[in-house]
Amino acid sequence: MFAGLLTLALAAPVADAPSFELATLHTSTAHVDDLATDGKLVWAGTRGGLEVYDVATGTLQRRFDTRHGLDTAHVWSVDLSNGQARVRTTASECVLRDTTFDCTAAAGAPAMEPTVGPRRDGHRVTAIVNAGTQRFEATAGSGLWIGGETPRRLTADDQPCSNHIGPMLTDGERLWLGAFHEGLCFTDDGRTFTHASEGPRMINDLTSIDGVLWIAATEGLFRTTDGITFEREASxxxxxVNGLARDGDMLLVTTPGALWTVPLGKGRTKAQSRPGRTRAIQGLVHTTDATWLTTEDRGVVRVATSGDTTRFDLAAGLPASWFLAAAADNQGNIVAGSLRNGVTVLEPDGSHHQVGGLPDTWIFDVTRIADTIFVGTQNGAAAIQGEHVTTLPDIPHPNVHGFAEYRGQLWVATEGGLAVYDTDS
Amino acid sequence: MLPHASLRLLASLTPAALALAASLAPTLAEANGRLTATTESGDVGELDLLEERLTINIDRQYADTTLRQVYSNHSESRLEGRYTLQAGEGAKVHGFSYWNGDDRIVGEVLENSTATEIYEEVTGLGGDPGLLTESGEGAFTFRVFPIEPGEDKPVEVDYHRRLERSGDRVLASFPLAEPAANATITLHDERGITDLESTSHNLDIKRIDAEHIEVRTKTPKGKPTELDLSWTIGQPAFTLDTAIHRDKGQDGYMLLTLATPDVAPSTKRIGKDVTLVLDISGSMAGPPLDQAKLAAIDVLGRLSSEDRVNVVLFDDGVDKLYNTPRAVKDSTRKDAIDFVKKAHDNGGTNIALALKESLAAQTRDDKPDVILFLTDGQSDSQETLEVAADDKGDARVFTIGVGDGVERPLLSRLASTKRGRFTFIESPEAITRKMEKLYDTIETPMMVDLELSAKGATVTRIYPQSLPDLYASDELVIAARVRGDGPTTITLTGRRGGKLETFETTLNVPKVNQRPWVGRTWAEARTDDLLEEIALAGETEELVEETTELALAYNIVTPYTAFLAIPASELTEGASETLAQARERKSKILAANPDAAALSRDIMPPGDPILSVRAPASAQQVTAYFPFGLVEDLVWDEAREMWTTRFLVPKGVEDGAYDVKVVVVDKNGAVKMSTVPYTIDSEAPDFEVELEVTDSGVRVLAKADPELGVLREAVVALVDDPTVRIDLTLHRGEFTGELKLPPGMHRVRVVVTDDARNEKSREIEVEVK
Known part of the structure; x- marks a missing residue:
């Protein structure tokens, strides 16, 4: 079990690097880019993989994703000519051989020319094929449909709300997922997902305090207790809104221009405008003695409880001034990920060093789970535990945006779906 | 930012000339459309005004003026001119131009990054582009160069203003350089125009019909410095009126007005509780506090025996004269004046505390509570506004800012939240006049607790966001967007004399109506609100993007845009290309407006900007097609009233210029397309740096390699202790500053950043002796 391994690691020096094995992959096939049919089966190229449906019954027969040889789950073109399934992904041309695909590098999707066409369920229809007596309609966001007088949707509706999830939060039995576009969704069993469609859309951070889920979104700061009704924090x-952290009975919130303290009980919201003279805060992490802000323009800004600020940026000798995410490790260090200059560890004495061995220097996310720091990059994910930097295998998409522990497994949010790992191999 | 750099430029280039000019030339207050000039050696030159002509179009109370003047350089010297126009309070310039020979050099509003780049390139080569700046309330200046010996120099300025209404009279005044200037005025008002007269000029009036009049000035009466006009409109007070502008297929703009009558002499005066709150913090030290005390004493002298008075002094603590306001009599008036006179500047500033205690100290009886807050506003904005929002009392807060260091956004927002007014007093000379006007206002409340509602079409984005109380001879002006069409009832309620009154108007919102100034009025109100929000809560990409887009579409000067005029002959190849690209982008905004689409950043490294498209909420589809193969459907954002999405530019996309194609399908199936340009820029800037050791440290100068773009920021820090650092300031295209260092050998690190936030650093050793 994940937690068990880490407990063992605390008791004794870590001898071996942790191991990760991909257990399952969750994707959304709601955005369908192309269809093809051989009369008996309809093949749907989606942003969450390739799905095959039976024409006669409309039931899903097979799904292919990165576990079946595809280099990425985004299939934008399907071709069945010559009796062979041939698909195009964002970086490859892949041919189905028996049950897996062989992929070779190819040009990605061309710049699409704007088109206007019919709509289904409020979404653009991207492709139509006729097979048997049925008309199959592919949509951008509502899956695959059978058209006609009584249209019906074929794509399952219990999928994740997006293939591009960012922040994730385990809250008791529930895992909350914040999508880049589509808002909030959650799972209570790790298999089926519900879209909290009334909530805000572009989610940047999540935190749960005393039964209240706080949501940092591009539209503002929201809260919910049930995932059904949402209230915007008026103050x-x-x-x-892009960062959340708890400090006792206060909620710390960041927007690009200010660090806010929102009382969780009575009191008045206060703001510290442009701390460290930054105009572009990206997020925050709070420790017992300070709040650390990651910024686009002032590096990592340490805000002391007195309000005094210290900048850790290129002028201070760090590799850059543009940092996206940070976490505090168990040694009192701040581990900060920059846009394109890797991960910097800021030590309590003010010194700093770079983390080597990461799959990429373009960083999206830094998250701490127990004693492990996970780093999401633009070329995969890695786990940092003590001296070990372990690249996670079988990542479905190179862009990795978030991590969470849920039901004893490691969930990794990428732009090609949710990868779930066991840490026992 | 560019306008400030320009002001410094003026000061540093020709300080002697300006001083000379100030001593010989008219002062700013008198310089109504004046061109003062200096020679290359710094002497003041002579410019005769040959011709002055005003062309004024007035639709309802919106006056659009073109002022054309021709100056003549009779000297044998080449002159550099400084044109100054005092267009009046509330006036805004939306165009300016001058001529070099037959070439008309037209000013245009550009984004600051573009204007800065062009400006620096041209000035770096010794050129001198025209840069229009706002130099005071309704006052504008720009440079004109060169003015050749013997040349006749035409200058033209376009400005606009909403004219004041007092009762049923409309009052208009237009500054003149010469009393005998020729002016043609076209008046149109469907409310009817009668009794047109002028105290400044004899007029030739041609009445077309009850709603149209054409006027020409004849001879001046005396030596007026303004053209004054007034007329009566056929609309009684307390009439709720509307004006609409709407382009086909788009949401409309609405202007809603309601005027109050003049106060009748027989009107009984109502006593009130007046609390004067005076900021005596350290930031007010010197002239600001002296001026604030003069303003406070002026008010105290106007109070009558029906009023009650209190005075509160504050810095980081609060000192009250009384616990609650006391009846005005000789003794209390004297106590109050003495209390103000002996106040001296002190420590920090805590406006929130002072506001809280002042609000708590009201008597809350039938007497209206008025708090006059005299401050420079330099304090915690959020906390202050929270106190105002939390207070549930009826006290009206009037904020008065005196002097240059005033934090206008906070004081304006505070007054608006508490249904008062913000008064800016620019100089000690203006105190008496402005306080008299303010006090007359406070004396005569006509209607309070106003609320607005609409049935039929949807009215949104309403400015002002809090409706103010109305006083005698006052006019409520509301600008809003309107969605939908057909019969619409607008209702305004308020309390008059303690009783609830309702005013209603029903109109048929048209599908198309051309009254562009209504749209412009809304855009200016929206821009002011955005700038206030940015000042109070910090910049976000979305706020800056919308402000910039509005400013470009409507030629508004903001901190993100600058008004620049450059002769084509002075443009280098690089500057020409930059200008051409900026014009193309602007023309797309103008052509697509109000469908204008914009990215939250248009110069970016790979990252996640937000794409916003202005299209009707009823559109069936708004889809963006990106050059790297991504297709995204945008979603309607109710709060912003725009369609939005965000996207990540993939890491491997090469630097260069790209277009996002946007398709909008409206509710009827009509299709429109637009493109949004953006640039991927991941290249680090390069720069030159010079260090000069001083007595106390090192002076640093950093400037960009012009081949590699424009620098946005620069900082220098001590390598061994980076907390020892300064942010360099931009001046004429160079970043400069002095880093204080003790004697010894030091290693410093200079870091520069460009608009796409690419950085470059350099370390240099220096010895301070």
Whole structure:
């Protein structure tokens, strides 16, 4: 079990690097880019993999994703000519051989020319094929449909709400997922997903305090207790809320131009405008003695409880001033990920060093789970535990945006779906 | 930012000339459309005004003026001119141009990054582009160069203003350089125009019909410095009126007005509780506090025996004269004046505390509570506004800012939240006049607790966001967007004399109506609100993007846009290309407006900008097609009233210029396309740096390699202790500053950043002796 391994690691020096094995992959096939049919089966190229449906019954027969040789789950073209299934993904041409695909590098999707066509369920229809007596309609966002007088949707509706999830939060039995576009969704069993469609859309961070889920979204700061009704926090007027952390009975919130303290009980919201003279805060992490802000323009800004600020940026000798995410490790260090200059560890004495061995220097996310720091990059994910830097295998998409522990497994949010790992191999 | 750099430029280039000019030339207050000039050696030159002509179009109370003047350089010297126009309070310039020979050099509003780049390139080569700046309330200046010996120099300025209404009279005044200037005025008002007269000029009036009049000035009466006009409109007070602008297929713009009558002499005066709150913090030290005390004493002298008075002094603590306001009599008036006179500047500033205690100290009886807050506003904005929002009392807060260091956004927002007014007093000379006007206002409340509602079409994005109380001879002006069409009833309620009154108007919102100034009025109100929000809550990409887009579409000067005029002959190849690209982008915004689509950043490294498209909420589809193969459907954002999405530019996309194609399908199936340009820029800037050791440290100068773009920021820090650092300031295209260092050998690190936030650093050793 994941937690068990880490407990063992605390008791004794770590001898071996942790191992990760992909257990399952969850994707959304709601965005369908192309269809093809051989009369008996309809093949749907989606942003969450390739699905095959039976024409006669409309039931899903097979699904292919990165576990079946595809280099990425985004299939934008399907071709069945010559009796062979041939698909195009964003970087490859892949041919189905028996049950897996062989992929060779090819040009990605061309720049699409704007088109206007019919709509289904409020979404663009991207492709239509006729097979048997049925008309199959592919949509951008509502899956595959059978058209006609009584249209019906074929794509399952219990999938994740997006293939591009960012922040994730385990809250008791529930895992909350914040999508880049589509808003909030959750799972209570790790297999089926529900879209909290009434909530805000572009989610940047999540935190749960005393039964209340707080949501940092581009539209503002929201809260919910049930995932059905949402309330906007009126005291935070600016948009672009991008970071959340708890400090005792206060909620710390960041927008690009300010660090806010929102009382969780009575009291008044306060703001520290442009701390460290930054105009572009990206997120925050809070420790017992300070709040650390990652910024686009001032590096990592340490905000002491007195309000005094210290900048850790290129002028201070760090490799850059553009940092996206940070976490505090169990040694009192701040581990900060930059846009394109890797991960910097800021030590309590003010010194700093770079983390080597990461799959990429373009960083999206830094998350701490127990004693492990996970790093999401633009070329995969890695786990940092003590001296070990372990690249996670079988990542479905190179862009990795978030991590969470849920039901004893490691969930990794990428732009090609949710990868779930066991840490026992 | 560019306008400030320009002001410094003026000061540093020709300080002697300006001083000379100030001593010989008219002062700013008198310089109504004046061109003062200096020679290359710094002497003041002579410019005769040959011709002055005003062309004024007035639709309802919106006056659009073109002022054309021709100056003549009779000297034998080449002159550099400084044109100054005092267009009046509330006036805004939306165009300016001058001529070099037959070439008309037209000013245009550009984004600051573009204007800065062009400006620096041209000035770096010794050129001198025209840069229009706002130099005071309704006052504008720009440079004109060169003015050749013997040349006749035409200059033209376009400005606009909403004219004041007092009762049923409309009052208009237009500054003149010469009393005998020729002016043609076209008036149109469907409410009817009668009794047109002028105190400044004899007029030739040609009445077309009850709603149209054409006027020409004849001879001046005396030596007026303004053209004054007034007329009566056929609309009684307390009439709720509307004006609409709407382009086909788009949401409309609405202007809603309601005027109050003049106060009748027989009107009984109502006593009130007046609390004067005076900021005596350290930031007010010197002239600001002296001026604030003068303003406070002026008010205290106007109070009558029906009023009650209190005075509160504050810095980081609060000192009250009384616990609650006391009846005004000789003794209390004297106590109050003495209390103000002996106040001296002190420590920090806590406006929130002062506001809280002042609000708590009201008597809350039938007497209206008025709090006059005299401050520079330099304090915690959020906390202050929270106190105002939390207070449930009826006290009206009037904020008065005196002097240059005033934090206008906070004071304006505070007054708006508490249904008061913000008064800016620019100089000690203006105190008496402005306080008299303010006090007359406070004396005569006509209607309070106003609320607006609409049935039929949807009215949104309403400015002002809090409706103010109305006083005698006042006019409520509301600008809003309107969605939908057909019969619509607008209702305004308020309390008059303690009783609830309702005013209603029903209109048929048209599908198309051309009244562009209504749209412009809304855009200016929206821009002011955005700038206030940015000042109070910090910049976000979305706020800056919308502000910039509005400013470009409507030629508004903001901190993100600058008004620049450059002769084509002075443009280098690089500057020409930059200008051409900026014009193309602007023309797309103008052509697509109000469908204008914009990215939250248009110069970016790979990252996640937001794409916003202005299209009707009823559109069936808004889809963006990106050059790297991504297709995204945008979603309607109710709060912003725009369609939005965000996207990540993939890491491997090469630097260069790209277009996002946007398709909008409206509810009827009509299709429109637009493109949004953006640039991927991941290349680090390069720069030159010079260090000069001083007595106390090192002076640093950093400037960009012009081949590699424009620098946005620069900082220098001590390598061994990076907390020892300064942010360099931009001046004429160069970043400069002095880093204080003790004697010894030091290693410093200079870091520069460009608009796409690419950085470059350089370490240099220096010895301070």
């Amino acid at each position: 935070i007027k600016p948009r672009g």
